[in-house]
Amino acid sequence: MLKLEAQNLAKHFGTRKVFDNINISLEAGQSLAVVGPNGSGKTTLLKVIIGLVYPSRGDVTFSKNGRKLEFEQYRKYLSLVAPYFSLYDSLTAGENLRFFAKVSGHVIKRIEQHELLQQVGLEGRGDDFVSSYSTGMKQRLKYAVAMLKRPKILLVDEPGTNLDESGKEMAANLLNRLRDDSIIIIATNDKKEYALAGEFCQLGG
Amino acid sequence: MPLPANSVNWAAKVLAVTGKDIISEFRTRFAVNAIVMFALVTLTVISFALGVLQPAAEIMAAMFWIILFFAAMSGLAQAFIKEEESGTALILKLSCDGIVIFFGKFLFNLLLLIVLAILIVPLFIVLLNTTAENWLLFIAGLVLGMIGLSGATTIIAAIVSKASIKGALFTVLSFPILMPLLAAVIEITKIAFIDGRFSDAAAPIQMLIAFDVVMITLSVMLFDFVWRH
Numbered sequence: 003m004l005k006l007e008a009q010n011l012a013k014h015f016g017t018r019k020v021f022d023n024i025n026i027s028l029e030a031g032q033s034l035a036v037v038g039p040n041g042s043g044k045t046t047l048l049k050v051i052i053g054l055v056y057p058s059r060g061d062v063t064f065s066k067n068g069r070k071l072e073f074e075q076y077r078k079y080l081s082l083v084a085p086y087f088s089l090y091d092s093l094t095a096g097e098n099l100r101f102f103a104k105v106s107g108h109v110i111k112r113i114e115q116h117e118l119l120q121q122v123g124l125e126g127r128g129d130d131f132v133s134s135y136s137t138g139m140k141q142r143l144k145y146a147v148a149m150l151k152r153p154k155i156l157l158v159d160e161p162g163t164n165l166d167e168s169g170k171e172m173a174a175n176l177l178n179r180l181r182d183d184s185i186i187i188i189a190t191n192d193k194k195e196y197a198l199a200g201e202f203c204q205l206g207g
Numbered sequence: 208m209p210l211p212a213n214s215v216n217w218a219a220k221v222l223a224v225t226g227k228d229i230i231s232e233f234r235t236r237f238a239v240n241a242i243v244m245f246a247l248v249t250l251t252v253i254s255f256a257l258g259v260l261q262p263a264a265e266i267m268a269a270m271f272w273i274i275l276f277f278a279a280m281s282g283l284a285q286a287f288i289k290e291e292e293s294g295t296a297l298i299l300k301l302s303c304d305g306i307v308i309f310f311g312k313f314l315f316n317l318l319l320l321i322v323l324a325i326l327i328v329p330l331f332i333v334l335l336n337t338t339a340e341n342w343l344l345f346i347a348g349l350v351l352g353m354i355g356l357s358g359a360t361t362i363i364a365a366i367v368s369k370a371s372i373k374g375a376l377f378t379v380l381s382f383p384i385l386m387p388l389l390a391a392v393i394e395i396t397k398i399a400f401i402d403g404r405f406s407d408a409a410a411p412i413q414m415l416i417a418f419d420v421v422m423i424t425l426s427v428m429l430f431d432f433v434w435r436h
Contacts, residue, residue, distance in 0.1 A: 054300065054435065073435070074304055082301055088294035092231045104223040105303035107215045147298070 004030045004066050004079060004154050006051070006185050011060035013046055020046050021205050024060070028201075030154060033177075033186035035199035042206025044189035045086070048157050051187065052082065064155070078106070081153035083144045085163045089132050095119065095143050096128035102147050110150065118146045123172055137164040145176055156180055159189045161198065174198060220303055224311020228286065229318070237289060238319060242282035246327045249274045254334035267337050268396035272352070272389055274331070277378075278323055283360040284377040286312040287368035296368070305431035309361060313423075317357040324349055340402030348395030348408070351415040355388045355422055362426040365433050391415045 011024040020043035028034055036044045049055040051062050053073045064076035089098045096115055103110035110118075119128050122142040132140060141164045148156060158177070162170045177186060177198050188199050196202065215223075232238055253270060262270075290296040299308060328349075332338050339345035360381060367376045391411040398408045405412070 052301070054297070056436075077301055080301060082298070084297075086294065087297040089298065090227065090231060090295055091293065092234045093227070097227075097230070101223060101227050102298070102302050104215050105220050105299075105307065107220070109214055 004064070004185060006062070006064055006155065008051065008062045009060055011047070011050060011062065012058050013043065013050060013055070014058045024203065024205075026051075026203065028185045028187070030183050030185055031181070032201065033181060033188070033199040034201045034203055035196050036187060036189040036203045036205060037191060037196060038205035039191055044191075044205055045084070045159055047203075047205065048082075048084070048159055048187065048189050052080065052157065053077075076155065079151070079154035080157070081148035081151055081155070082157045082159070083141075083148045083161070084157075084159035085141070086159070087144075089140065089143055089147065091131065091133040094129050094131050095124060095135070095146075098132060098143065099128075099146060099150065103150050106151055108150065118149060121149065121172070121176065122146045123168065138166060138169055141165055142169055142172065145173060149176060153180065153184060155185045155187075157187045157189075160192075161188055161190060161195050162192060170194075217307065220307045221310045221314065224303070224308055225314040225318070228312070228315040231289075232315075232319075238282035238285040239322070241285075242278045242319060242323050243326060245281045246274055246278040246323060247330075249277065250327060250330050250334055257335065259336075261336065264400035265393070265397045267335065267400055268393045270335075271327075271331055271396055272393050274327060275320075275323065275352075276356070276385070276389060278327070279320060279356055279360060280378045280381060282319060283316045283357070284364040284367065284373060286316055286361060287364040288373050291368040300435060305434045306427060308434060309365075309426060309430040312364075313357055313361045313426075316361050317353060320353040320357055324353065337400065339396075339399045341399045341404070344403065344405055344408055345396060345399035347405075347412070348392050348399060348415070351412070351419060352388060352392035352395075355392075355415060355419045356385065358419060358422040358426055359384050359388070362422075362430060362433065365430065388415065388418050391418065 006026065006028045008024060008026040012022045013020040024047065026034065036047055038044055046055060050057045053062065064071040090101070093101065099115050099118060100110055115128060116125070119125050122145045124139060124142055124146065127139070132143065135143065161173045161177070165173060180186060186199065188195060190196065290299060363377060363380050363384065367373050367380060370376050391414040394411040395408045395415070
């Protein structure tokens with residue numbers, strides 16, 4: 003059983019306090035919405051949880067069956083969907099999927115690639131360069147890349163960013179499909195997206 | 208959809224990173240254009256400046272490596288700078304081990320240097336009217352030099368990729384680190400130009416092998432920290 007625990011987390015940039023005294027305890031099958039206005043530290047908290055930003059105080063621990071996991075171990079279970087990273091514009095969507103599958107240690111068959119693209123509403127567009135995609139299509143492709151691992155830990159920053167109504171529905175469906183056996187953390191300030199999670203963590207008052 | 212089997216070995220992951228960079232480079236020509244243009248312009252300028260003069264072997268050897276060094280400086284940093292600037296670094300960090308990325312980028316930089324060497328060695332010989340008298344020694348020095356150059360520039364590129372003045376910082380950081388390598392390869396190349404034997408170049412060859420081993424070992428040990436933070 004995979005478990006995420008964050009204790010007494012705090013992050014300061016110089017004298018500016020971003021967040022303080024955050025405690026999180028999640029097991030597979032539980033989901034958390036990190037909510038708060040712009041600038042309240044939602045993205046910073048996600049980056050601290052992932053292990054890409056050091057907290058000013060406190061610890062984040064991932065464990066499996068009681069055994070603590072290091073970054074290189076829990077990274078294999080983790081996927082991220084966020085507006086602040088990009089996929090490779092000079093590759094096609096299919097090439098992106100095959101590349102990320104391979105470096106993650108998986109071989110993806112053509113049929114699986116087709117299924118993934120179909121799930122995110124990009125069927126028939128796998129041979130198009132990502133540079134020719136709209137921002138909404140790029141966001142859909144990020145969901146497809148995230149789903150490659152069938153992640154046990156999924157972090158989604160602003161799930162509906164750049165997505166139309168059908169895209170938001172697709173994102174909600176994917177999150178619901180993972181909900182039973184994954185840890186899901188959603189950072190959002192959209193009240194509709196609160197409903198995708200079972201627990202809340204309020205930042206910024 | 209079932210979880211795909213974890214069936215990709217370490218070498219295949221490294222080759223996937225290198226392959227992705229080759230495809231991307233082939234389509235954008237981000238680094239190749241900078242490297243090749245720098246090498247061609249420098250070679251042409253030196254060729255015109257020297258005219259019919261025939262400088263000493265040590266000067267020829269130094270000029271050859273100056274061209275190779277600065278041409279490399281203009282393009283090799285792109286391996287990581289492009290990842291940071293295009294916003295792909297984060298997802299790459301989360302997708303595979305740092306060591307896979309290091310060796311993937313190292314191999315890509317080495318391939319770029321090989322392409323550069325294939326281009327500039329014949330041009331250097333034709334335009335400067337010179338030749339290596341001991342080709343085996345010349346190629347041995349070239350290969351060892353390129354391995355060290357690629358190893359050092361890969362880790363330095365990862366360090367500078369988050370800085371705001373990347374280009375200048377890359378050259379400034381690389382130069383002192385690469386000084387021992389440059390001194391050794393220039394000595395080997397000089398000996399190759401005057402038909403010296405391998406035994407004459409034993410000391411710089413040993414020095415170069417030691418540099419390559421130390422640089423790659425240190426990079427492997429430090430890369431994960433540099434890349435993640």
